[in-house]
Amino acid sequence: MTRFNQPLGGNDMPRFGGPATMMRLPQHAxxxxxxxxxxxxxxxxxxxxxxxxxxxxxxxxxxSRMLRPFNMATGAAPFEHLQVADLGDVAIDTFDLKRSCAIITEAYREVLSHGVVPLTLGGDHTLTWPILRAIRDRHGPVALIHVDAHADVNDT
Structure with a gap:
């Protein structure tokens, strides 16, 4: 029987402690x-x-340390069926946007080579393009619908 990674629960470690990973899941290299x-x-x-x-x-x-590993309303418990971990951050070049895009594409090519579904925590909207390049290289043509609203920068 496969043992799936579980988020660290508040009964095992206070929510203000433990690893600084998404949902306090294990970090993998x-x-x-x-x-x-x-x-x-x-x-x-x-x-x-x-x-x-x-x-x-x-x-x-x-x-995310406050999230529970299951949805109390629906009963969905993804961590009972999926092996999930936090890979940490992509080490971009803070001073070179073009180079950073190349670094992100390469990082995602590596991630995708394992047949995994990456869930990205970002960053500005630019990072979407190099990720889509890596997805295209792995799976073929892709499309994107981007819905973005900035009520915080307009008067109305």
Whole structure:
């Protein structure tokens, strides 16, 4: 019987302690043997107005410590059926957007080579393009519908 990774529960470790990973799941060096993985891309060098998105992966992971491993309303318990871990962050080049895009594409090619589904914690919108390049290289043509609303930058 396969033992799947489980988020660290609040009864085992206070929610303010434990690993700083998504949902306090184990951190893995590679995607080998996983069904899905969390990958952070702490980047905001592609933004035009408001830097700070580089702090997104860390903030998302921090807030995720409050999530439960199952949905109380639906009973869905993905960690009972999927092997999931946190791969940490892609080490981008903070001073070179083009190079960072190449680094992200290569990182995702490696992740995807294991047949895993990556779940990205970002970063500015630029990171979507190099990830889609890697997905295209692995699975063929892809499409994207991007819905984005910035009520915080307009008066109406």
């Amino acid at each position: 590679t995607a080998e043997g996983l069904d899905a993985c969390f990958v952070g891309v702490p980047m905001d060098i592609g933004t035009s107005n408001r830097p700070g998105a580089r702090l997104g992966p860390r903030a998302i992971r921090d807030e």
